[in-house]
Amino acid sequence: xxxxxxxxxxxxxxxxxxxxxxxxxxxxxxxxxxxxxxxxxxxxxxxxxxxxxxxxxxxxxxxxxxxxxxxxxxxxxxxxxxxxxxxxxxxxxxxxxxxxxxxxxxxxxxxxxxxxxxxxxxxxxxxxxxxxxxxxxxxxxxxxxxxxxxxxxxxxxxxxxxxxxxxxxxxxxxxxxxxxxxxxxxxxxxxxxxxxxxxxxxxxxxxxxxxxxxxxxxxxxxxxxxxxxxxxxxxxxxxxxxxxxxxxxxxxxxxxxxxxxxxxxxxxxxxxxxxxxxxxxxxxxxxxxxxxxxxxxxxxxxxxxxxxxxxxxxxxxxxxxxxxxxxxxxxxxxxxxxxxxxxxxxxxxxxxxxxxxxxxxxxxxxxxxxxxxxx
Numbered sequence: 001x002x003x004x005x006x007x008x009x010x011x012x013x014x015x016x017x018x019x020x021x022x023x024x025x026x027x028x029x030x031x032x033x034x035x036x037x038x039x040x041x042x043x044x045x046x047x048x049x050x051x052x053x054x055x056x057x058x059x060x061x062x063x064x065x066x067x068x069x070x071x072x073x074x075x076x077x078x079x080x081x082x083x084x085x086x087x088x089x090x091x092x093x094x095x096x097x098x099x100x101x102x103x104x105x106x107x108x109x110x111x112x113x114x115x116x117x118x119x120x121x122x123x124x125x126x127x128x129x130x131x132x133x134x135x136x137x138x139x140x141x142x143x144x145x146x147x148x149x150x151x152x153x154x155x156x157x158x159x160x161x162x163x164x165x166x167x168x169x170x171x172x173x174x175x176x177x178x179x180x181x182x183x184x185x186x187x188x189x190x191x192x193x194x195x196x197x198x199x200x201x202x203x204x205x206x207x208x209x210x211x212x213x214x215x216x217x218x219x220x221x222x223x224x225x226x227x228x229x230x231x232x233x234x235x236x237x238x239x240x241x242x243x244x245x246x247x248x249x250x251x252x253x254x255x256x257x258x259x260x261x262x263x264x265x266x267x268x269x270x271x272x273x274x275x276x277x278x279x280x281x282x283x284x285x286x287x288x289x290x291x292x293x294x295x296x297x298x299x300x301x302x303x304x305x306x307x308x309x310x311x312x313x314x315x316x317x318x319x320x321x322x323x324x325x326x327x328x329x330x331x332x333x334x335x336x337x338x339x340x341x342x343x344x345x346x347x348x349x350x351x352x353x354x355x356x357x358x359x360x361x362x363x364x365x366x367x368x369x370x371x372x373x374x375x
Contacts, residue, residue, distance in 0.1 A: 002029040029228050030235075032219030039214070044206035051199035058192045065185035068359075070150060072352050077147045081161035083345040084140035087338060089163065091133045094334045098126040101313075101330070105323065118323040125327055165344045168351055172285060173362050181277050183359030190270040197263035204259040207252050210244040277357065284354035291350060295343045302336035309333050 009022040040046055102122045108114040145155035153159070181187060218236040220228055227233050245252060309329045315321040355361060 001032070002027070004028075027223040028221065029223065029225055030219055030221045031228055032217055035216045037214045037216075039212040041212060042206040042209045044203055047199045047202040047206070051196045051203070054192050054196040054199065058189045058196070061185040061189035061192065065189070068185065068356060072356050074147065074150045075352050076349050077143055077150060078161065079165060079345050079348045081140065081143045081147060082163055082165050083341050084136065084143050085161055085163040086165065086341050088133065088136040088140055090334065090337055090341065091129065091136045094129045095126065095133060097330065097334075098122065098129050101326065102126050104317075113319075114323070121323055121327060125331070165341065165348065167344070168347055172288060172354070176358070176362065178278075180358045180360070180362075181274075181281070184277055184357075185359065187270075187273055187277055187359075190266070190273040194263065194266040194270050197259070197266045201256065201259040201263050204252075204256040207245065207255065210242055212242050213240070215239040215241075280357035281354065284350055284357050287350045288347065288354070291343060291347045295340065295347065298336055298340050298343055302333065302340055305329060305333040305336050 005026045005028070007024055007026065009024075038045065102119075105114060105118050105122050109116060109119045140161070141157045144159050144161055145157050147161070148155045148157070148159050151159075216236070216238050218234070220230065220233045221235045222228060222230070222233040309326070309332075312321065312326045312329045316323060316326050
């Protein structure tokens with residue numbers, strides 16, 4: 001740093017200079033290095049540093065949660081795409097089945113064996129099945145675009161999905177330890193927030209105590225640029241001060257109480273997050289059992305409906321029943337098969353939910369973070 005200053009001498013009785021203003025110019029150049037150090041007598045600075053580190057870990061947990069969420073959304077969308085493709089195939093099979101029925105009903109109508117009502121009913125069902133194809137195509141395109149967005153692509157709808165809905169052949173292991181939930185990013189983040197709040201309380205408490213500061217300055221001071229780095233012109237100063245906050249009107253103690261209240265709030269939030277985590281695990285486990293039972297019942301229902309359809313068609317050809325029984329049974333067959341596809345995807349979605357609820361898979365050694373500080 002540097003400065004240049006001109007000073008006038010007015011009113012000094014200097015002989016020979018009565019009719020002019022005397023002045024002089026000063027140059028002052030300096031190079032300095034300043035250091036400020038506080039003795040962390042009560043751990044205030046250490047608490048602040050640790051709090052910052054813990055809050056950084058909160059953000060890391062948030063990143064891990066985002067990754068898990070995106071992975072789960074992508075997997076669910078992929079299985080939804082597979083179901084949409086299978087539903088579309090089923091809709092096309094439905095149309096083919098109705099077209100077959102419509103042909104032999106038309107033949108019987110033209111032969112004078114069946115009334116026009118039978119033909120009208122089967123043609124109505126055929127039109128409804130054809131409309132369902134368009135609906136299934138729209139659903140499939142929507143899900144495909146969702147996958148493309150999750151993958152960071154333009155949602156053109158050109159992504160080719162899959163028509164495979166895998167069956168869950170591996171059951172949920174019995175006796176999963178509750179420690180698996182320690183991997184959940186949201187619980188880690190809640191715990192870290194509570195820990196950071198505790199360090200914030202410690203900071204607020206240390207504000208009540210004295211602070212010891214040391215300030216040191218070293219460098220050179222000269223009027224000539226050539227002497228700026230000359231050690232002969234070096235200067236230094238050292239200042240120490242001890243400050244004790246007084247007469248704060250209770251402000252510092254109120255800050256302590258506020259920090260303690262915030263810490264208590266984070267404790268309640270953490271307890272609530274733990275309960276919610278257990279609820280999600282229990283719900284997913286219970287849902288898997290119920291969904292498996294529903295799937296078995298629906299598959300049996302679809303099998304019986306297909307057998308009933310074959311009998312209804314035979315009875316109709318023999319003139320023993322009307323076309324309504326055929327149509328009702330046929331509708332029941334395709335409804336059951338459609339529900340089976342939806343239920344199989346629901347089982348996959350539920351297993352993904354269980355994966356999220358546990359913070360990972362069933363491997364008890366992967367992803368667990370032992371030694372996580374427990375405030």
